[in-house]
Amino acid sequence: MNAIQDEERGPMGGPPGGRRIVAGVSGSLGSLTALHRAAAEARVTGAELWAVLAWEPPGGEISHRGGPCPTPMAAWRRMANERLLSALEDAFGDAGPEVPLKCLVIRGKPGDALLAAADRPDDLLVVGAGARGRLRRAVWPSVTRYCVARACCPVLAVPPSPLQHALDAVHRRNSWNLPLDARELAD
Template structure:
């Protein structure tokens, strides 16, 4: 592998993917490219009709901060080991990730949730489905942690804990008691 491209959104599943991709990059001496894709909340069509540079800059800054937080929450900080590039892309996540993994030898790493959705049905995975259908490079899917209802809120509240080894997930003390 020459480079590992990981999709980051800040979700628990993407943090698991970031930890796993970082461990692979360290092990293989590969570069790590973390990609966070964002779109205007009102959609690209309305943003194109009524462009507002300040509004777009605010959302780009928020995406940059979210990527920095993902490194802090998932790894404690930006790792020293592998060469790390952080990239913010204004595009749909699947398209941005497929375009980012453009070199021969690239590996695309994505996190996914497991289990059932809030209403009992299977969870929708539109980004994962689109990436696996379109990617020209190998895709590694990393399962995120299985959390029960209400646990995700507790984990996010206590996200800045000590750095955990890849594949392990720190559990806040309140959940143990």
């Protein structure tokens, strides 16, 4: 895997020319599905794949305006780097995505970080479509909707993996302490 580039806020820029496929990565099943789709798009178009993970200090930026201690900040940045590498390992294994890859860990809100990375009109921003339930949309803001509304480039919203429905069903059964019949998962 490529080395991870740490970025603070601001435009990523990058070398002129060459198409980029920017994929938002959080480690969730939806983001791994989007990462696979982004790699497939990069293979087809000959583009460079940018895997972007955004992170914020616990409590958000407001709680650290007085100048956070550098030691915890470095530890949080290191944990974000590890999370990105783990997500790439989960998605592609040791072989990698088989396209040129640039890894970015950006301190900031996910929507802003993705828009800063995909800052050229010829980029393609690939994000997971996220939760589709009304309650989830009301409680958690959608990074996908934020990016679609504000991006200067095309945005590809990848629907959840077919496995997501089965995984949600297992979680519901576990939360209600219902027995699980493995034959139901094979359907």
